[in-house]
Amino acid sequence: MGFSKHVAVVLFLLHCSFAPFGSGSSGPEPARFLRRAKEPELAEWMVGIRRRIHEKPELGYEEFETSRLVREELGRMGIRYEHPVAVTGVRGLVGSGNPPFVALRADMDALAMQESVEWEHKSKVSGKMHACGHDGHVAMLLGAAKILQEHRDELKGTVVLLFQPAEEGGGGAKKMVEAGAVKDVDAIFGLHLSTDVPIGAVACRAGPVLAASGFFKAVISGKGGHAALPQHTIDPILAAANVIVSLQQLVSREADPLDSQVVTITKYEGGSAFNVIPDAVIIGGTFRAFSKESFNQLKQRIEEVIVGQASVQRCSAAVDFLAEESPFFPSTVNSRTLHGHFEKVAGGILGTENVREKTPVMGAEDFSFYSDVVPETYFYFLGMKNETRGALHPGHSPYYEINEDALPYGAALQASMAVTYLSGMISSTTAPLVKEVAAHDEL
Ligand SMILES: [Zn+2]
Numbered sequence: 001m002g003f004s005k006h007v008a009v010v011l012f013l014l015h016c017s018f019a020p021f022g023s024g025s026s027g028p029e030p031a032r033f034l035r036r037a038k039e040p041e042l043a044e045w046m047v048g049i050r051r052r053i054h055e056k057p058e059l060g061y062e063e064f065e066t067s068r069l070v071r072e073e074l075g076r077m078g079i080r081y082e083h084p085v086a087v088t089g090v091r092g093l094v095g096s097g098n099p100p101f102v103a104l105r106a107d108m109d110a111l112a113m114q115e116s117v118e119w120e121h122k123s124k125v126s127g128k129m130h131a132c133g134h135d136g137h138v139a140m141l142l143g144a145a146k147i148l149q150e151h152r153d154e155l156k157g158t159v160v161l162l163f164q165p166a167e168e169g170g171g172g173a174k175k176m177v178e179a180g181a182v183k184d185v186d187a188i189f190g191l192h193l194s195t196d197v198p199i200g201a202v203a204c205r206a207g208p209v210l211a212a213s214g215f216f217k218a219v220i221s222g223k224g225g226h227a228a229l230p231q232h233t234i235d236p237i238l239a240a241a242n243v244i245v246s247l248q249q250l251v252s253r254e255a256d257p258l259d260s261q262v263v264t265i266t267k268y269e270g271g272s273a274f275n276v277i278p279d280a281v282i283i284g285g286t287f288r289a290f291s292k293e294s295f296n297q298l299k300q301r302i303e304e305v306i307v308g309q310a311s312v313q314r315c316s317a318a319v320d321f322l323a324e325e326s327p328f329f330p331s332t333v334n335s336r337t338l339h340g341h342f343e344k345v346a347g348g349i350l351g352t353e354n355v356r357e358k359t360p361v362m363g364a365e366d367f368s369f370y371s372d373v374v375p376e377t378y379f380y381f382l383g384m385k386n387e388t389r390g391a392l393h394p395g396h397s398p399y400y401e402i403n404e405d406a407l408p409y410g411a412a413l414q415a416s417m418a419v420t421y422l423s424g425m426i427s428s429t430t431a432p433l434v435k436e437v438a439a440h441d442e443l
Pocket residue numbers: 131132168395396
C-alpha cells in the first residue's frame with residue numbers, strides 16, 4: 001500500500017467516524033439527552049402519557065384516541081405532522097425538512113386480552129390491554145420528539161417520527177411503507193421494551209434478530225355421524241390429530257438442526273357433543289424461520305402435509321395462509337453499519353458494559369417491513385428489569401407491567417441515534433458512509 005493510499009484511508013476513516021459526545025462537535029450533544037430525559041418534568045410527562053394510553057387500549061387500526069393524543073402532543077411541541085397515514089398512523093417531522101432523513105418508529109396498538117394487574121391505571125376497556133409495552137413505546141417516542149425539537153435548529157437533516165398502527169399481526173408497518181411514510185428515509189431505528197434486560201442496559205446484535213412469521217388455518221372435512229357408529233362416518237377429529245403429529249415432524253426431520261425453525265399448532269376446534277362425530281375440524285397455528293428459503297419451504301410443506309395426511313383418513317382439507325388479514329412478516333435483520341453506530345452511541349450514554357449481545361429469538365416484528373425500502377434498519381431491546389422490585393411478567397401476559405423508569409432511557413437513546421446518525425451523514429458527504437452490502441442477509 002502506497003503513501004497516498006494510507007492518506008486516503010485515514011481521511012476516509014475520519015469522514016466516517018461519528019462525532020464524539022461533548023467533543024465540541026457542531027451538533028447537539030447526546031450525552032446530555034439522558035440527563036434531560038431524566039429531569040422530573042420530562043420523565044413524569046412521559047409516565048403520564050403512557051398511563052393515559054394504558055387506560056384506553058385500542059386494537060390494530062382502531063388507535064383513534066391514541067393517534068389523537070399523539071397529534072395533540074406533537075402540536076403542543078410545534079412539530080408538524082401528517083395524518084392519517086395507514087388509517088391511524090402519524091408521521092411527524094423535526095429538523096431542517098431537507099435530507100438526510102432518519103426515522104424513529106413506535107407502535108401504538110394493544111392486545112385483545114383482559115388485564116389482570118390491579119393498579120390505579122388499569123385498562124378501562126374490557127378485553128383489551130397494553131400487554132406488549134406499546135403504550136411505553138409511544139410515550140418514549142414523544143419524549144424523544146420533545147428533546148429533538150429542543151435542538152431542532154442544530155439537526156443536520158430531518159428526523160421522521162413514525163407512530164404506526166397494528167404491529168400485533170396486522171402488518172401496520174407494511175401499510176405505513178405503502179403510504180410512503182419512509183420515502184427518502186436513509187435509516188430507521190426501532191426499539192422494544194424487554195423484561196429480560198436490566199434497567200439502564202440495552203441488548204442488540206448485527207444481522208438476524210427476529211424471525212419471519214406466518215399464520216395458517218386449515219379446515220379438515222369428513223362426514224359427521226353417531227359416535228357409536230364410526231363405520232358410517234369419516235372422522236375429521238382423528239384426521240386432524242394425525243395432521244398435527246405429522247406437522248411436528250417438519251422441523252425435527254426436514255429442517256437443518258442449525259437453521260432455527262418453528263411450527264406450532266395453537267388452534268383446534270371441532271365437535272360439540274360427546275356422542276357426535278363432527279363434519280369438520282379447524283386447526284391453525286404459526287410457523288417461523290430466519291431465511292426466506294426455509295420460510296417458503298415450511299409454508300409449502302405445511303400445506304402438503306395437511307392435505308396429504310388428511311387424505312390418509314379419507315378427509316379433505318383446505319389450507320389458508322391468511323395473507324390478507326395477517327401478512328407474512330419478513331425476518332428482522334439489523335444493519336451491521338448501524339450496529340457499530342449503535343454500540344458507539346449507546347455505549348457512550350449507558351457505558352459499554354450496558355450494551356449487551358442479544359441472541360436471536362423466534363418472535364417476529366413488523367418493523368422488518370421497513371427494510372424493504374429503507375437502506376439501513378436497526379431494532380434493539382431496551383431493558384426494564386429491576387430485580388429489587390421482583391420479576392416482571394413477559395409480554396402478552398395478563399400480568400404484564402412496565403417499569404416506567406425505563407422511559408427516559410428509550411427517549412434519550414432514540415433521540416441520540418437520530419442526531420448522531422444525521423451528524424455522521426453530514427461528515428461523510430465527501431466520502432459516503434460504508435453501506436452494508438449484506439444489510440438484508442439472513443441467518
Ligand atoms: Zn406483542
